Amino acid sequence: MVLMAADVIGAPCWLSLTARDRLQAERFYGAVLGWSFRQGSFGRAFSVAEVDGVPVAGIGALAGELAVPVAWTPYFAVDDADTAVSRVRERGGTVGVGPVSFPPGGRAALVADREGATFGVWDGGVLAEWSVGERSPAWLELHTVNAFDAAIFYGEVLEWGKGGETEGACDVSFEEDRVVLRHHGTPVARLNSGPVEEAAPNPQLRPRWLVHFKVPDLDAAVAVALENGGSTADGPEEGGGPYVTIRDPDGGLFTLDTG
Numbered sequence: 696m697v698l699m700a701a702d703v704i705g706a707p708c709w710l711s712l713t714a715r716d717r718l719q720a721e722r723f724y725g726a727v728l729g730w731s732f733r734q735g736s737f738g739r740a741f742s743v744a745e746v747d748g749v750p751v752a753g754i755g756a757l758a759g760e761l762a763v764p765v766a767w768t769p770y771f772a773v774d775d776a777d778t779a780v781s782r783v784r785e786r787g788g789t790v791g792v793g794p795v796s797f798p799p800g801g802r803a804a805l806v807a808d809r810e811g812a813t814f815g816v817w818d819g820g821v822l823a824e825w826s827v828g829e830r831s832p833a834w835l836e837l838h839t840v841n842a843f844d845a846a847i848f849y850g851e852v853l854e855w856g857k858g859g860e861t862e863g864a865c866d867v868s869f870e871e872d873r874v875v876l877r878h879h880g881t882p883v884a885r886l887n888s889g890p891v892e893e894a895a896p897n898p899q900l901r902p903r904w905l906v907h908f909k910v911p912d913l914d915a916a917v918a919v920a921l922e923n924g925g926s927t928a929d930g931p932e933e934g935g936g937p938y939v940t941i942r943d944p945d946g947g948l949f950t951l952d953t954g
Contacts, residue, residue: 705853705865706878707835708772708821710752710906714765715945717742717756719924723943724754727920727951728908746830750822765947767906768805769835769884770815771853776802779816782852783808794818808848810839810902816853827883833909833952835884839902842886846874849886905940907952913937916951 714720721732721742730744730751744752773779776794783790783806791813793804801819808814825831839845846867850856855865855876865878874886910916917927917939924944938952 703772703821703878704774705855706772707769707827707832707883708817709770709815709825710767710832711770711815712752712754712765712767712947714754714756714947717754719944720754720756720947723920723923723925726923727916727925727941728910749824749830751825751831765943765945766813767904767947767949768813768815769832769904769906770803770817772821773816773818773853776804776816776818779818779852780804780806786848786851788848788852808839808845808902810845812837812839812845812902812904814904827878827881832906834882834907836905836907836950837884837886837903838889838905839886840888842872842874842888843869845886903948905948905950907938907950910951910953913939913951913953917941920951 712720712724721730721744724730724744725732728744728746730746732742732744732754734742741753741755743750744754780790780794787809789807791805791807794802794816795804796802797819801817803815803817803819805813805815827833827835837845846855846869850867853865855867865876865883868875868877872888875882876884876886920941920943921927926942928940928942928948938950940948940950942948
């Protein structure tokens with residue numbers, strides 16, 4: 696079932712990995728997370744990861760072509776990509792790519808917030824089966840200088856906090872030094888204040904969106920990641936249960952989580 700972005704406005708609606716070597720990425724994530732893959736609709740450089748036939752993420756071998764880092768990027772649903780991009784610019788963010796049209800009728804842009812954390816916006820059809828939880832990412836986490844300032848930026852760009860005004864909109868709550876994003880009452884992301892540096896040589900210390908994937912056995916999943924060319928990445932502890940942050944063979948960061 697396909698919904699329109701306006702039905703889930705402001706919520707995470709897709710996840711993509713910008714890689715250099717698509718086949719290597721497929722082998723790695725297939726081994727670690729049990730994903731299967733099919734070719735995407737945007738050409739040979741793209742593939743779609745699936746679990747039990749349900750799409751969970753996209754992989755595009757575009758890092759070299761676009762001269763961008765290998766990274767996982769969350770996309771958020773918006774009702775109009777051009778308006779969202781204008782809001783990003785007006786509030787001190789930057790636009791890397793787009794809006795670009797994709798068949799059959801969607802439009803996307805790759806942008807960054809004021810601190811340099813990259814994310815995407817999507818205007819078009821979204822998969823009703825895709826949601827933050829068991830099959831898709833278990834959790835999305837923004838590491839930034841000031842979570843409250845970031846919440847204002849994202850709230851204005853993505854129209855968070857308009858649950859009473861816009862059908863399907865997200866709401867935020869301020870909990871100690873964190874901001875929690877909920878969609879229809881379900882937590883889908885957390886914004887954390889912490890020690891980050893925009894120009895830090897270690898990507899683990901830069902402002903960024905970090906994706907958590909849930910696994911049934913953390914030790915076993917980490918072992919498989921290491922056996923397949925990944926490595927563990929040291930970084931600040933952010934709580935939330937047992938987890939390990941991994942760097943894939945191409946350098947992309949993600950987190951394996953049991954909760």
